[in-house]
Amino acid sequence: MSEGRTISEVGEEGFLRLMAPLFRRQTEGFPLPLGDDVAISPPTAPGFRTVWTVDSMVEGTHFRWWRNPLATPEALGRKLAASNLSDLASKGADPQYALLSLGLPPHATLDAIQAFLTGLVAELESHGARLIGGDTVSAPAWTLTLSLTGLLAEDLPIAARHRARPGHGVYITGNPGESGAGLCLLESESESESSDPAHLEMVRRHLVPSPRIDTGRRLLALRDISMMDVSDGVAHDAQAIAYRSGVAITLDEDLLRPSPALAITADFLNVDPMNLVYHGGEDFELLFTTGAPEAEVLAIDPIIRKIGTVEAGTGLFLRGGSRRIPLDPRNFEHFPQS
Ligand SMILES: [Mg+2]
Structure with missing residues (x-):
């Protein structure tokens, strides 16, 4: 020392x-x-x-x-x-x-x-x-x-953000929103040292995220794939794929449920868990679209789940039951009461 x-x-x-x-x-x-002026690496294969x-x-x-x-x-x-x-x-x-x-x-x-x-x-x-x-x-x-x-x-596909096509499914790894919940706990003076196991899990997800290196590598086997890592929230980043690809993306509210630990923490913080799911940020999960059959996609890793679809058009939408409304990539609002 x-x-x-x-x-x-x-x-x-x-x-x-x-x-x-x-x-x-x-x-x-x-x-x-x-420690020299430069680093010199061996030739690339x-x-x-x-x-x-x-x-x-x-x-x-x-x-x-x-x-x-x-x-x-x-x-x-x-x-x-x-x-x-x-x-x-x-x-x-x-x-x-x-x-x-x-x-x-x-x-x-x-x-x-x-x-x-x-x-x-x-x-x-x-x-x-x-x-x-x-x-x-x-x-x-x-x-x-x-x-x-x-x-x-060179023989592997490039999972570019602009490769989403109508008919693709939209998928995510892990539990978006947990990192954002952890940040809320850290920022809250009184709760930053809580010992509740759910809170500790959220804080750990924010401070020590797990990059999905192995999953990303395996997903290339699907060939037809558009992918990014989620750093600014699922909504913001889904919007980025939609915009770059010139397509519409519709997320399904029923498929994007918060994890139990996130729900507990959001309740404790008195914030809407779905707000954290869509806009939390720093999740470092993989968000991707692919035209491969759903069963084939889900078989790659148990942490993958389907959360929406790519459609013709432009923009970002949220489906709840039979309704489909625009989803603001920065702010989450529930379906308006009617
Ligand atoms: Mg990134």
Whole structure:
């Protein structure tokens, strides 16, 4: 441990020296160790495309140092990696190499930075990726940017957002809304340390999401697929697929029920669970459309469920019983009473 020392006390070179044991195995077998001006990776195997993504998290905008004991620097590192990995999952790519830009306030302690890096590297490694380089700068608040590459075989389809077609089914993995519920709990001063198991589950879903790498890879077997990861809420992101594809998407309210833990938490928070389901955000689940038979789709992974259909036209709609109304991608309103 670093006895509470801060980044400004040791500087960038001192920081890199202290973190060397953590970094060493990341560039094993590479022409250069981590810490030079550049990273040089071995040649990519022929027959693969390189898939790129980048994500940023800024203290005060994307996260705060919440009082909850689960909100650790290590969890933050895991989450930054997970949000990038989730983008690769949306195209079924195999994660490969990451570069980190680390903007740190002068008072950031080495212990916190080390814990952050440990979480980041552990999450990357658990999906076969390595952190091979980066940069450290001084910043007014923690400003974290990770870029990540992945490999996608040339004979696999590209699950682009613009490939939804009328007649496709709309599907999702996992339970959207849980992460949003967790954020509500974290933001609520009085409840941020609740020990209710349902609350803990929601908080964990927000702080340590699970990127759907394996599911994304397996879904490419369907060939005819349009996919994205859900970061801004199911409604917003379904709208993005509809808009890019020039189609209408209708979500079915009966198929999008909240999970039991989400229902309990929403009740406790006195918020509408469906509002969290549609607009929660940071779910890092996979939202996709495909023309493959429903049974074939559901057989790929038990976490997949059908939530709607793609139709001719434009826009986003909600079906409840025999009625179909426009769904605002930003705000949820129940079916008007009539
Ligand atoms: Mg994305």
